[in-house]
Amino acid sequence: MRITHRHLEAFRAVHLAGGFTKGAQLLGISQPSISRLVQQLQQAVGFTLFTRIDGRTVPTAEALALHQGVERSFHGLDEVMQHADNIRHHRVGSLRIVSMPALAHAFLPGVLARFMKERPGVVATLQIERTDALPHWITSQQFDIGFANLPVDKPGIQTELFDEAEGVCVMPAAHSLSAKKFIEPKDLRNVPFIHSGPNGRMQASIRHMFEDAGVHCDVQIETPLAAVACRLVEEGAGVTIVDPFTAHLYERQGLVARPFRPELKFNFGVLFPSYAARSTLVRQFMSAVSEERDRILGRAGAPRSRARGTAKPSSRKAVA
Structure with a gap:
């Protein structure tokens, strides 16, 4: 006879409850049903699982040894169900x-x-x-x-x-331009400037904007990384134009950001x-x-x- 999970469940319930009647209650089935399942399991494994001593149902030595393996099986099943629950809740x-x-x-x-x-x-x-x-x-x-x-x-x-992501001009809080609501190229005339951008096109676009305004851009440092440019601003190397997300991080660290006009789009x-x-x-x-x-x-x-x-x-x- 093939042993099923239901047979092992019945055996485990009787072992944990200390009797067939209480084991049946644990599983929500009748006492004859659980007795039949345990009897079938005994026939399949070839040894007695429970005996009666002083009116109590007691597992045999073989049953105690079998129970260890059954518990490992149920523990593995519990892990599977927990994993399924984690998947269901995207954990x-x-x-x-x-x-x-x-x-x-x-x-x-x-x-x-x-x-x-x-x-x-x-x-x-x-x-x-x-x-x-x-x-x-x-x-x-x-x-x-x-x-x-x-x-x-x-x-x-x-x-x-x-x-x-419209570009913003980042500067120290004490900078004279921090009082302005927005910054234009003319405001940055002869102001030490840190060029930043994800690629050469960004830096070229900013240069063209200054040229169109007839303003000399006093570039002190060039870097492709906006975060590095903001660190340089923190160190007093000048001002820079970066995306608002990078600026937000450094505003939390004491710098200020003002909208730049005309608008620069990071896209x-x-x-x-x-x-x-x-x-x-x-x-x-x-x-x-x-x-x-x-x-x-x-x-x-x-x-x-x-x-x-x-x-x-x-x-x-x-x-x-």
Whole structure:
């Protein structure tokens, strides 16, 4: 006869309850039913499982040895059920994110850390790559989500505009320009300036803007990383223009940021592999990212993203 889980369940119940009647009550079945199951198990294993001593049901030595193996089996089953519960509530799985430096240095770590605190069984990856290298990682499905400057035009990628991200001028709180509501190129005449941007196009666009205004831009330092530029501002090396997400982090550390005019658009986008379904974990993370974006930019409840095959940048001057 084949031993089933029901046979082991009956044996375990009698052993734990100390009798057939109480064991049957534990399982919610009749006493004859549990007796029949235990009898069938005895026939299958070839030895007696319980005996009567002074009116009590007592497991035999063989039953005690068998019980150890049964408990291991039930413990394994409990682990399986717990794992299934974790999957059902999205507490396990993996989340693979690749991002351009601007968002990976200042914005994403905070969101990801808070997201992971509620999901201790999830394993996450946050890798930093240049925008021009990101499409390869997404189309090869080595990552679930990518953050890059738009436009990205490559088959196999679905893009969404995450935020146009208007540039801001970052300076020390005691700087004379901090009293202004917004900063224009003319305000930065002969002011030590730190050029930053994810690529040469950003720096070139800023230079053209100063040239169009007839203002000499006193570039002291150039760096491709907005976070490095803000650190240099902290050290008194000058002022810089960066995205609002990087600026937000350094405002918390004592710098101030003012809108820059005319507007500079970073055009941050989100990339997904076109031929892979987005998991619930991915959707939940994107919801958390969008909420944090709107909180930082003061746009709570104002959705900004739009899905498309390949996103187009804003019709205004795009510098990303």
